[in-house]
Amino acid sequence: MTATELNPQQLLPGGTPIRLVDESGTPVEGAGFGLPTSDVLLGLHRSMVIGRRFDRQATALTKQGRLAVYPSSSGQEACQVGAVHAVGSRDWLFPTYRDSVALVTHGVPPVEVLELLRGGRHCGYDPYRYRAGPQCTPLATNALHAVGLAHAARLRGDDAAALVFVGDGATSEGDAHEAFNFAAVWGAPVVFFVQNNQWAISVPLAKQSKAPTLAHKAVGYGMPGHHVDGNDAAAVYAVTARALSEARAGNGPSLVEGTTYRMDAHTNADDATRYRPGDEVRAWHERDPLDRLTALLRESGLLDETSTAAVDEEAEGLAADVRAQLGTDVHIDPDELFAHVYAEPTAGLREQANLLAEELASEQKEV
Ligand SMILES: Cc1ncc(C[n+]2csc(CCOP(=O)(O)OP(=O)(O)O)c2C)c(N)n1
Numbered sequence: 212m213t214a215t216e217l218n219p220q221q222l223l224p225g226g227t228p229i230r231l232v233d234e235s236g237t238p239v240e241g242a243g244f245g246l247p248t249s250d251v252l253l254g255l256h257r258s259m260v261i262g263r264r265f266d267r268q269a270t271a272l273t274k275q276g277r278l279a280v281y282p283s284s285s286g287q288e289a290c291q292v293g294a295v296h297a298v299g300s301r302d303w304l305f306p307t308y309r310d311s312v313a314l315v316t317h318g319v320p321p322v323e324v325l326e327l328l329r330g331g332r333h334c335g336y337d338p339y340r341y342r343a344g345p346q347c348t349p350l351a352t353n354a355l356h357a358v359g360l361a362h363a364a365r366l367r368g369d370d371a372a373a374l375v376f377v378g379d380g381a382t383s384e385g386d387a388h389e390a391f392n393f394a395a396v397w398g399a400p401v402v403f404f405v406q407n408n409q410w411a412i413s414v415p416l417a418k419q420s421k422a423p424t425l426a427h428k429a430v431g432y433g434m435p436g437h438h439v440d441g442n443d444a445a446a447v448y449a450v451t452a453r454a455l456s457e458a459r460a461g462n463g464p465s466l467v468e469g470t471t472y473r474m475d476a477h478t479n480a481d482d483a484t485r486y487r488p489g490d491e492v493r494a495w496h497e498r499d500p501l502d503r504l505t506a507l508l509r510e511s512g513l514l515d516e517t518s519t520a521a522v523d524e525e526a527e528g529l530a531a532d533v534r535a536q537l538g539t540d541v542h543i544d545p546d547e548l549f550a551h552v553y554a555e556p557t558a559g560l561r562e563q564a565n566l567l568a569e570e571l572a573s574e575q576k577e578v
Contacts, residue, residue, distance in 0.1 A: 236510055273479040351385075358401055380411025
């Protein structure tokens with residue numbers, strides 16, 4: 212059934228976030244979705260362990276001056292990993308600066324993911340090869356990219372869908388509005404995944420939106436909104452998989468809100484203790500998404516000491532590899548700054564390039 216055939220009540224999210232596993236790791240009945248298969252659950256666990264280790268390594272590299280900046284997504288692994296595991300081989304992913312773990316989960320080599328953040332190239336990976344757009348720092352611009360690609364795919368008769376991540380703050384942007392509206396009107400196969408981590412730098416959700424939930428925003432555009440417990444990887448996976456499959460089947464876009472929490476500061480350049488109460492942070496530590504999935508898998512006998520150790524070892528290996536590969540300085544010809552801006556460089560751009568070349572040549576002489 213397409214969104215246009217649904218009545219407004221059917222577009223609204225339920226009264227409570229969809230949850231398949233509670234905070235103690237116990238399955239919850241009656242959410243309208245079955246628990247994913249054992250293989251899927253183990254895959255989610257592996258990606259979350261690797262993602263968290265990668266995130267910790269990247270944060271450490273900022274302290275060693277090897278990365279210019281890193282926006283951690285510690286605490287948000289269930290959203291990023293759960294949603295990306297639902298992405299099909301022909302689908303596309305459109306991440307923000309916060310979504311490095313999503314990219315690693317998607318199969319992009321970690322060092323290529325970090326190329327932008329170490330001050331190398333604007334995008335260290337080939338978007339076509341991995342079917343992943345570049346990480347966007349201007350908020351919600353990636354939502355427009357996702358809609359454009361998905362709409363074009365549909366016109367071509369290609370059944371690919373696009374998954375795009377935006378933050379709670381980004382939903383207030385004009386670009387988000389245009390993307391939601393265009394996608395709904397044209398039935399573009401997009402799933403807008405809002406990672407509601409409660410804060411847009413120092414702006415809390417209460418100062419960001421008066422909507423009952425961010426998922427409620429969807430009804431105003433005429434698309435379904437789903438509200439999911441964003442620290443329950445099983446629920447995120449199940450809801451996103453269904454939303455992507457609806458999109459691929461030609462039933463239009465939808466918006467999924469995952470309620471989660473950014474455990475670290477906005478980036479390594481931010482001090483979150485200046486605006487976030489310690490009690491709030493401690494309460495979210497108790498709802499850790501990885502602990503929840505681990506508890507479920509251990510209780511059901513799917514994970515034991517040996518398999519846990521094997522995943523931990525794999526994550527350590529990945530971190531060691533990242534450290535080794537990022538241990539050297541970036542060497543880029545400064546002239547590259549002007550490449551890829553326009554197909555035909557403008558006169559102004561050529562002038563700037565010449566000025567830079569002259570300045571660098573005079574510095575060389577001084578040395
Ligand atoms: C168009 C635009 N305006 C302002 C900024 C500055 N800015 C960077 S991050 C940020 C907060 C974003 O919060 P949210 O969308 O909730 O994402 P989060 O960082 O929490 O993942 C702002 C305002 C920006 N990057 N782009």
